[in-house]
Amino acid sequence: MTASVALRLPLETDLSGFIALLQRLRVPHRVAEEGGEQVLWVHGEELAEQVRELYAQHPLGDVNGDFPQAVAPARTPVLVQLRRSPLTALMLLITFIVFAVTLAGENYAAIRWLSFVDFHIDGGNIYLNYLDATLASGQWWRLITPMLIHFGWLHLAMNSLWYWELGRRIEFRQGAIGLLGLTLLFGLASNFAQYWWAGPSLFGGLSGVLYGLLGHCWIYQRLAPNPAYRLPPGVLVMMLAWLAICMTGVFELLQFGAIANAAHVGGLLTGCLTGLLGGMLARRNA
Known part of the structure; x- marks a missing residue:
C-alpha cells in the first residue's frame, strides 16, 4: 500500500500526545522532518483522511484516557x-x-x-x-x-x-x-x-x-x-x-x-x- 501524508505541521508543534494516541490505536505511522516541517506518514489515503479527522478533534491526543477507537476498527475485538x-x-x-x-x-x-x-x-x-x-x-x-x-x-x-x-x-x-x-x-x-x-x-x-x-x-x-x-x-x-x-x-x-x-x-x-x-x-x- 502506498504511503500517504496525513499531516504537515511546523517543527515547533508538539506531536507527542497525538503520536502516543496513534500508538495506542495501533495505527502504523512514521514522522519525518522534511522542508522545515514535521510530516506524518501513514499507509494509504483513506487512513490518512481518518488521521486528519482524528487530529482535528484531538490534537493533544488521548488527554482523558478514554478515547474511542475511531481508526482501524477491524483490529478492535x-x-x-x-x-x-x-x-x-x-x-x-x-x-x-x-x-x-x-x-x-x-x-x-x-x-x-x-x-x-x-x-x-x-x-x-x-x-x-x-x-x-x-x-x-x-x-x-x-x-x-x-x-x-x-x-x-x-x-x-x-x-x-x-x-x-x-x-x-x-x-x-x-x-x-x-x-x-x-x-x-x-x-x-x-x-x-x-x-x-x-x-x-x-x-x-x-x-x-x-x-x-x-x-x-x-x-x-x-x-x-x-x-x-x-x-x-x-x-x-x-x-x-x-x-x-x-x-x-x-x-x-x-x-x-x-x-x-x-x-x-x-x-x-x-x-x-x-x-x-x-x-x-x-x-x-x-
Missing part, C-alpha cells in the same frame, strides 16, 4: 465494539429476542402483536384489519414494531449484519440518541410507505431502516465528508442495484416470497432527507 456501540448492540439483541419468540416468523400468535395491523387466521386464510381500526384500539406500538419481525434465518442474518455495519457508524458520529431517533423515524416512514402502497398486508424486517441509514450516510457524507460515513467502494451501488432488482418482481415470480419494496424506497428517501439536513448543518458548523 468484538466485545470492545459492543461496549462502544451500545445502542446498535441493544437493537440487535431485541431483534434476536423477537426472532426467537416468533419462531423465525412461524409463530403467528406472537407476530400478530407486532405486525403493522392486527389480523386473525381462519381456515388457513389471513384476514387483516385496516390501520384506523388498529390504532383506534390504542395499539400505537404497531407503527414501529414490524421492523423487529424477520421471516427466516437468511432474512435476519442479512439485516443484522447491515445494521451492525451502518448503525455503529452513525452511533459513533451522532451518538446513541441520534441513532435511536433515526432508527425509529426510518422504521415509521418505511412501514407507512409499505402500507400506503400495498394496503393491509403482513410485512416486517429492518431492511427499510437499513435503506434509511444508507441514504443518511450517503448524502451526509457528500455534504460533510467524514471517516465514519465513508462506505466501502461498491456498497452503495450494490445496495441500490439490489433495490432495483427487487422492484422488478423477479423474486415473487420465482416464488421466493414478497418483497416490501415500498418500505425500502420509503426508508431510502427519508434517509436521504435526514442526510441532507444533517450534512448541511454539519457543513455550516464546520
Whole structure:
C-alpha cells in the first residue's frame, strides 16, 4: 500500500500526545522532518483522511484516557465494539429476542402483536384489519414494531449484519440518541410507505431502516465528508442495484416470497432527507 501524508505541521508543534494516541490505536505511522516541517506518514489515503479527522478533534491526543477507537476498527475485538456501540448492540439483541419468540416468523400468535395491523387466521386464510381500526384500539406500538419481525434465518442474518455495519457508524458520529431517533423515524416512514402502497398486508424486517441509514450516510457524507460515513467502494451501488432488482418482481415470480419494496424506497428517501439536513448543518458548523 502506498504511503500517504496525513499531516504537515511546523517543527515547533508538539506531536507527542497525538503520536502516543496513534500508538495506542495501533495505527502504523512514521514522522519525518522534511522542508522545515514535521510530516506524518501513514499507509494509504483513506487512513490518512481518518488521521486528519482524528487530529482535528484531538490534537493533544488521548488527554482523558478514554478515547474511542475511531481508526482501524477491524483490529478492535468484538466485545470492545459492543461496549462502544451500545445502542446498535441493544437493537440487535431485541431483534434476536423477537426472532426467537416468533419462531423465525412461524409463530403467528406472537407476530400478530407486532405486525403493522392486527389480523386473525381462519381456515388457513389471513384476514387483516385496516390501520384506523388498529390504532383506534390504542395499539400505537404497531407503527414501529414490524421492523423487529424477520421471516427466516437468511432474512435476519442479512439485516443484522447491515445494521451492525451502518448503525455503529452513525452511533459513533451522532451518538446513541441520534441513532435511536433515526432508527425509529426510518422504521415509521418505511412501514407507512409499505402500507400506503400495498394496503393491509403482513410485512416486517429492518431492511427499510437499513435503506434509511444508507441514504443518511450517503448524502451526509457528500455534504460533510467524514471517516465514519465513508462506505466501502461498491456498497452503495450494490445496495441500490439490489433495490432495483427487487422492484422488478423477479423474486415473487420465482416464488421466493414478497418483497416490501415500498418500505425500502420509503426508508431510502427519508434517509436521504435526514442526510441532507444533517450534512448541511454539519457543513455550516464546520
